[in-house]
Amino acid sequence: MFVLSNAWRAMMRSKGRTALTAIIALVVTFGTVAGLAIVQENHTAHTDDYDVQKATLAIRPSAAAWKKVSPSDSASTKHYMTWTDYTEYATIIQQAGVTLDFTVTETVPARVSGDLKAVSGDKLGSASDDKTGGQLIWRAFWTKDAASASDLGTFKIVSGKNLSYNNQSSNPDTTGALVSSAFAKANNLKVGSKFKVAAASDASTTAELTVRGIYEYTAAADADNPVVTARNRENAIFTNYQTFAKAGLDPQTGDSSVSGWQVPDLNVVFNVTDSASYKKLVATFKKSKLPASGYTVSSPSLEAYVQSLKSMDAVAANVKTSTIVLLAVGGVLLLALVLVGVWGPKRDDEIGMALVSGVSRGRLGWQFMLEVFFTTLPFYVIGLVGGIFATKPLAAALFTGHEVTASSSLIWNxxxxGLGTILVLAILAALRLAFFRADKLFAADGDWGSVSETETIEADSNDDAEAKA
Structure with a gap:
């Protein structure tokens, strides 16, 4: 009880230093937990999480090859990838022993029909629909994965519902379409509204569609394809494959009579399970001297994932530096406050008085250690718990797309x-007793007043003489 009460009184005598020590311990712990959790998640996102991402593989014309394709020259569609081209890659993939499936996107231009109008802002200029095939983009997705890999950019449904991709249905949806929010507003379309579009090859051939949903883009478009970038992507109409085929827009494989804007821009995306399989296939293609000149192999899903990390990368870089500075400055301040608390001149008097009173150095050392524990340990615990629970909402406020939590390994570290650091500080405080010299008990300052034995005798003699006089 003596040690506890003395430790408490010592802390209360220096309330300012005690409060500052507690605040620093709390802030350093809280900031370190949150900072390290973000840095750790950023590292994991680039390594372990990246490795298990669902990887897609796409073979598409390169930027140089796309320059040969003109949005106003239907003959340039000969540069599109064909089923024959993709079959060559599929054969190599099968020979490599990689298990996968694939999905397809087909795109053709389309014309407005009746009162329908395109959203302004396209780059087709004054070229006629006969030359360009129309200002609209009709894109058919075979599956939801195909929609996710669209080079027009990912999108979200803001009204209505998404397309039906049930290819096994005996009664598939063959009229439902998705239109952009801007296109719907320009044409006063709502979910359930019907509208007609005309084929690129023949303005008199129309197809009636029903607005199934309205979408908005959530990512930028791939600017390489001059055909789709020349047309405002807000004019893109999305349907499933059945709707596209019913409109007669999907020619039979090998049909040589199909030419011009009737040729769909075919985009086959292979699902290759994970990043390791993707890398294996890329290496296999290189051995087979593929892709051919003018084409590139990429992974839309992995590229989208890496793109989603950019905001977290920027935050993690700043947080890492801030955490290092916080630990360094906080550690130095805590050490300074602990040393000042036990090395001050007033503590010399306190130590001397205690030793003269019979208190052992061991008990005094334990008292000094308790002072450190009392001012740091409770606030370290508060900072640790607070940091663990605040990390997720704090990270969500800094960036989106990735959830950050303090892992069990981080918490135990x-x-x-933290306990090791506090113990070291407490031991350093206790070592103060080892450096306290006994001669300070008779130092010539404070209430101890110390003089030599000779001076003491002389003073006593003078006092006696004065008394007799």
């Missing part, structure tokens, strides 16, 4: 690291 913080527990042992």
């Amino acid at each position: 913080m527990v042992w690291g």
